[in-house]
Amino acid sequence: MTEQAPGLASDPSWDAGRSQGRLVVAWQNPESRRIAPVALLDHGHDEYRFRYLRPALLVPGFRPFLNFPDWRTDYRSERLFPLFAPRIMSPRRPDFQAFLRQLDLAPGATPWEQLARSGGRSSGDTIQVFPVPAVGADGSTTCMFLVHGVRYCNEGRLPPLVRGREVELVPEPTNPKNPLAVQVVVDGTPIGWVPDLLLDYVRGVREAGSVRTVVQHVNGPEAPPHLRVLLRLEGSLSNGRRPMAGSDWETFSG
Template sequence: MGRLEHGPGFGYRFHYLRAAAVEGFQAFLSFPDLSHEYRSERLFPLFSQRIMSWRRPDFAEYLRQLHLDAHATPWEQLARSEGRRTGDTVQMFPVPSVEADGSSTCFFLVHGIRYVTGGPLPVLAPGDRLELRREPGNVRNLAARLVCTSDGAPLGYVPDLLLDHLDAMLGTGPVSLTVEHVNGPEAPPHLRLLVRLAGSTPPGYVPMSGGRWRRWGS
């Protein structure tokens, strides 16, 4: 629904996307004007409250679950954790990076694990190869892609927001999907499995641009 950016010279900025033009969508209370670009030197409260305080005794364990080092910035924590917070449906997702040669590598948390596996994950280790599989019977999303073990056992789903990028990569050539980090049952279900996706994109391709990704009113 919106894009949050961070960089030198402008601090933080947020604006709505064309995707916000859906029936029933209500602007965030802190960003009431759909056509305005909001700027701040500090991270907006809507997002800063989605970062765990370093003062909490479980902060180090939280970073471990996210597969981040002790010096990870709040921005890196948001990008990895998807900014989830109990009690709302806000979800954040980083724009995948693409190198000058068209190669792209990104990390994502596998979605829907508790619904797909119905129990604990099979034994997985960093570097294990994974497979992608379509799910034609998925009435909620016909484009859904299952993440499976090398022997075909389903684990969960590729995040919906990454599907267009994945299709761009698959249209260019084969992709590599491997286990990056696995957490035990003590971690929340959405943090159980972090994977690495790598491949190539078409010439001139820009991820998450055009169509619904354009700025509101453009």
């Protein structure tokens, strides 16, 4: 079953235009702080699509979003759904171009590109989105992600960082919240963590062999903590492995 969601009424600039792709929609439990994938958000040539993941039924404390009340509906819209549209900065704001620079996006970046890069996070919110990492036919893969938890390392103070500087990804099995956690380390100093939803992907890339992770962009202390450091990971996946695929990522509507 499909349902046509109401579009954003008047502004064509909200349309993602040329951008296409898939984002994982994640929900953070406000009590345990654990982050779990609950849905997929796709954008094709002319529509957006939202579908719940089957395992979302088993996520403790999670209930369907008000905008998407039915687990099994295949929601479609020509415009970005109201749940996600407010997570994009309007190009009419005077600080819009400065925000794009913080995200290391070109001046003509589309709303979809902005949403994918920023994660759609807002203060006190429980929703985040993550782009599915790209994988080539030869298994080569690349992924850009914002370092999580910068504010909790060294009181938010960062060592000197420049574009292209290599960083280490160090497993942290003693992490009290997630024994699978991976720290981002510069010259022995932790600066934050790999986002939880990328841990399986990062593990697969590390198992396949060579992996290189470098600073793509760094912002000053005036930027929100979750936007301070953008990293670029390059490597490969073996045996036809694909990120965010398999039974754990099946949707109700196929």
